[in-house]
Amino acid sequence: xxxxxxxxxxxxxxxxxxxxxxxxxxxxxxxxxxxxxxxxxxxxxxxxxxxxxxxxxxxxxxxxxxxxxxxxxxxxxxxxxxxxxxxxxxxxxxxxxxxxxxxxxxxxxxxxxxxxxxxxxxxxxxxxxxxxxxxxxxxxxxxxxxxxxxxxxxxxxxxxxxxxxxxxxxxxxxxxxxxxxxxxxxxxxxxxxxxxxxxxxxxxxxxxxxxxxxxxxxxxxxxxxxxxxxxxxxxxxxxxxxxxxxxxxx
Numbered sequence: 176x177x178x179x180x181x182x183x184x185x186x187x188x189x190x191x192x193x194x195x196x197x198x199x200x201x202x203x204x205x206x207x208x209x210x211x212x213x214x215x216x217x218x219x220x221x222x223x224x225x226x227x228x229x230x231x232x233x234x235x236x237x238x239x240x241x242x243x244x245x246x247x248x249x250x251x252x253x254x255x256x257x258x259x260x261x262x263x264x265x266x267x268x269x270x271x272x273x274x275x276x277x278x279x280x281x282x283x284x285x286x287x288x289x290x291x292x293x294x295x296x297x298x299x300x301x302x303x304x305x306x307x308x309x310x311x312x313x314x315x316x317x318x319x320x321x322x323x324x325x326x327x328x329x330x331x332x333x334x335x336x337x338x339x340x341x342x343x344x345x346x347x348x349x350x351x352x353x354x355x356x357x358x359x360x361x362x363x364x365x366x367x368x369x370x371x372x373x374x375x376x377x378x379x380x381x382x383x384x385x386x387x388x389x390x391x392x393x394x395x396x397x398x399x400x401x402x403x404x405x406x407x408x409x410x411x412x413x414x415x416x417x418x419x420x421x422x423x424x425x
Contacts, residue, residue, distance in 0.1 A: 176313070176347060177234070177352060179346075180343060185344040186372045186373070186375075190388035191336065191400040193400050203340040204357075210223060222234055226315065230317075232248070232257060244260055244331075245261065249281035251282070253317045254316050254318075256284045256285045256288075256312060258284060259311050259348055260280075260309045260310035261310065262308040263308040292319075298382070299369065300382040309331025311325065311326045313346055321371065326365070334364040335349075337353055337400055359399045363402065365405075381405050384406055384410060384411070388401040
């Protein structure tokens, strides 16, 4: 899957941009160029769409219908979701939210997002930590121009994020696309974490611990986009909020 968001909407961490970008032969690309690269690597069963000048979304359907890392895409009421992987407890979550039995993972994430955004009593970290399985998802709310993404804690699905030539944030599970589209300015998305464009990056496994940016050097000795890791010795200064939209903007 591939999601590209304009910098003004996504507010990516500055540490993702490599200080070696201006001196590297592998320069970041513009969003449309990165999308073209993705489509060339996935020439069949691929879908893409542009949401004005705010976002580009694309995904490639799995060749095998029972793949453990299947990708799904759903759009509903101005909210768009790309989902890769699978939830072991999807049936239980569907029942808890009162959804139809044929609800897939991406539709469930949209419904959970909308419930929390509009009237939910629980913080997002608690909801995401309840999800069991190997998964990653990206949500774009076109009404609020907000981005929300998360990666499961078991490491079964890989996800990367980086900075494009125009400062946009690029998110994909395709390492080759990330290297081509972001040059040195990308890094693995930290597992067990979630990112909201207004609240930044936080761990849903350890929501009371701060996340630190750690320098990352590639095999050529060049500085790359930083790794982000939970600091087990440092705590956030306040208790996460428990109210409506604040749940998704921690």
